[in-house]
Amino acid sequence: xxxxxxxxxxxxxxxxxxxxxxxxxxxxxxxxxxxxxxxxxxxxxxxxxxxxxxxxxxxxxxxxxxxxxxxxxxxxxxxxxxxxxxxxxxxxxxxxxxxxxxxxxxxxxxxx
Amino acid sequence: xxxxxxxxxxxxxxxxxxxxxxxxxxxxxxxxxxxxxxxxxxxxxxxxxxxxxxxxxxxxxxxxxxxxxxxxxxxxxxxxxxxxxxxxxxxxxxxxxxxxxxxxxxxxxxxxx
Numbered sequence: 001x002x003x004x005x006x007x008x009x010x011x012x013x014x015x016x017x018x019x020x021x022x023x024x025x026x027x028x029x030x031x032x033x034x035x036x037x038x039x040x041x042x043x044x045x046x047x048x049x050x051x052x053x054x055x056x057x058x059x060x061x062x063x064x065x066x067x068x069x070x071x072x073x074x075x076x077x078x079x080x081x082x083x084x085x086x087x088x089x090x091x092x093x094x095x096x097x098x099x100x101x102x103x104x105x106x107x108x109x110x111x112x
Numbered sequence: 113x114x115x116x117x118x119x120x121x122x123x124x125x126x127x128x129x130x131x132x133x134x135x136x137x138x139x140x141x142x143x144x145x146x147x148x149x150x151x152x153x154x155x156x157x158x159x160x161x162x163x164x165x166x167x168x169x170x171x172x173x174x175x176x177x178x179x180x181x182x183x184x185x186x187x188x189x190x191x192x193x194x195x196x197x198x199x200x201x202x203x204x205x206x207x208x209x210x211x212x213x214x215x216x217x218x219x220x221x222x223x224x225x
Contacts, residue, residue: 006154009152032211032212034213041219041221042218042219043116043202043204043216043217043218043219044155044202044216045216046213046214046215049211049213051211089154089155093212098143098162098206098208098212099157099160099212100212100214102154102155103154104153104154105152105153105154107152
């Protein structure tokens with residue numbers, strides 16, 4: 001079945017620097033790739049997503065890139081701020097059963 | 113306000129007791145999901161439902177049960193058969209489209225004493 005691997009498990013960056021989190025997926029039929037942010041003690045919230053017919057998508061300081069050939073996608077956060085500290089999850093879906101296959105998560109720490 | 117509510121936020125249970133976690137949504141979503149999250153780990157699917165009166169097992173359904181009598185509600189029962197039930201439980205819902213965006217509730221933290 002589909003498998004999603006996410007790296008790194010923890011990422012510490014200086015405030016103002018950029019952060020990059022990477023995910024790889026195994027099912028070539030996957031066509032939807034969302035990223036979620038989970039703050040401590042809360043449920044995850046969608047921050048950005050991308051479909052397989054698009055290579056890159058931006059929303060202010062965050063962007064997602066997709067390489068279908070290599071089967072990997074990445075989250076880029078620029079000009080990091082303290083409120084970016086959270087756990088980030090990637091996921092993939094082929095749409096066939098409306099389920100998401102989740103990565104293990106990345107704890108992002110923004111150092112002041 | 114549209115959204116998903118879970119109650120209670122914190123729940124304590126003695127070993128051997130069944131306990132039911134509530135999940136309600138007013139988003140008119142067809143699909144609902146239950147996930148378990150352990151410290152430092154990702155989301156593991158327990159059960160999901162795409163239509164009233166029907167549900168499917170996820171990856172870790174053993175020791176859990178669900179019902180879907182109403183579109184808005186998808187309660188999860190953690191039974192005494194669940195060997196290690198202490199965890200953070202998340203409920204989610206979605207419309208069934210190509211973009212399967214899932215909306216999450218605030219979660220219930222269950223602790224077995």
